[in-house]
Amino acid sequence: MPETRTVPGRCPELAAGPLTCAGQTLTVPPGRYDWLWLTVSSSVALTATAWLTYAGGLDPEPLAVPAGPGRTVRLPVTRRDDLRAVRLPDEPRLRLHEVTFVQPSRPYPEPYPGSEKVVAPS
Numbered sequence: 001m002p003e004t005r006t007v008p009g010r011c012p013e014l015a016a017g018p019l020t021c022a023g024q025t026l027t028v029p030p031g032r033y034d035w036l037w038l039t040v041s042s043s044v045a046l047t048a049t050a051w052l053t054y055a056g057g058l059d060p061e062p063l064a065v066p067a068g069p070g071r072t073v074r075l076p077v078t079r080r081d082d083l084r085a086v087r088l089p090d091e092p093r094l095r096l097h098e099v100t101f102v103q104p105s106r107p108y109p110e111p112y113p114g115s116e117k118v119v120a121p122s
Contacts, residue, residue: 011027021094025085025088026085028086030083036086037075038073040065055082
C-alpha cells in the first residue's frame with residue numbers, strides 16, 4: 001500500500017464544532033492532494049455534490065454518504081492542480097465532523113511522462 005501523508009493543522013470552519021452542510025466554503029491548506037477523508041453524519045443515505053476549487057478551475061465531485069453517525073467517506077481530488085477551497089453540498093441532513101487532507105506519497109511529475117500537449121487551433 002502506498003504511503004500517504006496528511007496535512008497538519010485544522011480546518012478553521014470546524015473550530016466551533018460540526019457543521020450542518022449548507023453550501024459553506026472550507027479553507028484548504030494550499031497544496032496538491034489525492035483525496036480528502038470526511039467524517040460525516042446523515043439521517044439518510046444520500047448523494048450530494050461538493051465543488052472543488054483549484055488554481056485553474058472548479059470541478060464538481062459526487063459525495064456518496066451512508067446513513068448513520070460518524071461515517072468516513074472519501075472525496076477524490078481528481079485534478080492535478082493546487083486545491084484552493086472546497087464548497088460543501090447544500091444538504092441540511094448532512095453534518096461534517098472532520099476533514100483530513102491527504103497528499104500524494106510522491107510529487108507528481110510536470111508534465112506527465114508520455115503526455116503530449118494539445119493546443120486548439122486559433
